[in-house]
Amino acid sequence: MASKKKRIPIPTELAAEVLFRSDRTCCVCRKPGKPVQIHHIDDNPGNNDPRNLSVLCFDCHRETQISGGFDRKLDADQGTLYRNDWHQIVLETRAKSATAKEESLDLRVDLELVTSLAEIYRDEESYWRLAMHYDAIQNIELRDKYIDLALQQQDTDDETHIFLRAMQGRADLIPLDVIKRERERLADNPLQLARLHKHLGEYGEAAAAYVRGVVDRLSTGNTFAAAFYLKELYKDGLVEELFKLALKDAIQRKDIYWQSRALEELGWRSELRELLLKHASEIRESDDLFLQEKLAWAEDDSRAYVDLHKEIARRYSDG
Ligand SMILES: [Zn+2]
Structure with missing residues (x-):
């Protein structure tokens, strides 16, 4: 028998439940809105026992990968403690904010959608939607598999191409001619351009384009669109990225x-x-x-x- 432990994909329903119990939030740093992944506490990617699964952000996940002796910052015991503690907090917070009935409805709707949406997308061979779907439930293997399939499809346009690579955190793989065509296409559309900048990690330019677009919508009386894009600017983590840039700048100075x-x-x-x-x-x-x-x-x-x-x-x- 090979010594290398074999990775077994986490069943979709189980993944949805693990994410739900952690409120899609890293159980160690608990910072809201950070991208997360499901982690095997004992480091065995074949052990999908629910007690062995926890939700971590990429930063905290890295801490578990520093292996050997005293350098290891987050071992399995600590991982379990953090996880159980966080589940308890999520449970209590939900109990305060909603009735138990509402919560079980949310969970059932989540599980129902997770299984039925995947079937619909698979029937339609809509690989980019399947990739988004598996990203939402943090099944990274399947997400990446469907991104590859989507990028092989003839009708995948530049916009989708960039979106999928950004979702993967691999904007570096986008061909330069794809980026160039998209910049030209969106030159006169600041709000679309803002999203492009964001996907490419150009956060200052993204914020500037959002603001230009919002001012534009307000001046033409389209208050809904202005509110919508302001909300997107705020909620999608761009503000946090700007503070990170400011931090970098202050460190340099x-x-x-x-x-x-x-x-x-x-x-x-x-x-x-x-x-x-x-x-x-x-x-x-x-x-x-x-x-x-x-x-x-x-x-x-x-x-x-x-x-x-x-x-x-x-x-x-x-x-
Ligand atoms: Zn974290």
Whole structure:
């Protein structure tokens, strides 16, 4: 028998249920809206026992792959603890926000749709829809298989081509002539162009194009479209990408204050704490009360925090 463990695809219904129980959210960092995947806690891709499956984002998944000795940040026991704890929180949150009846309806609708939609798309040989479908339930093997099939189909247009590669996180595989044709086609359509920029990882350009398009729609009285695209701009993670760019920029400038502000806005609290503690002596020597206040938070020093807060209030309240 081969020593390499064989990967067995996770049955669709089980995948849907695992994702539902975790609210499609990484059970370790729990940051909403991040793309997630289903992880085998014991690292055996053939063990699809529900107790062995958890939902992780790509960043946290990487932590589980650092193998060997003490470097391994997230082992199987921890993985199970995080998972069970998160399931409990999701359960309690749902109990507060909806009745049990509504929840079981949601789950049944999810399961029903997951199985029946796949059948419809397969009958129609609509491979790009199947790819989207398997992406939604995070069956990566089947998603990639149907992306390959869709890209072989004659009638797959440039827009779909780019969309599928972006979904896969592989914009680097898109041929340059496909990108060039799409840029030309959408030159006069800022909102479509915004999506193209986003798919290609051009986040600043994407935000600028969205804003141009929204201003345009408002000026012609199309309030619905303006609201729709503003919502898309906000909900699809573009704002977070801009904060990440701002963070990169602040790191290059070695500007600790703006690094800390970007980390705050991203909600990356452990990274923020790490940054402040690393520069503790530098911050103490500076006369930046705002940074010192943040440092007091990082050091869990409530006395210093309150004193600094009062000092800031005194200094900036005159006038
Ligand atoms: Zn995570």
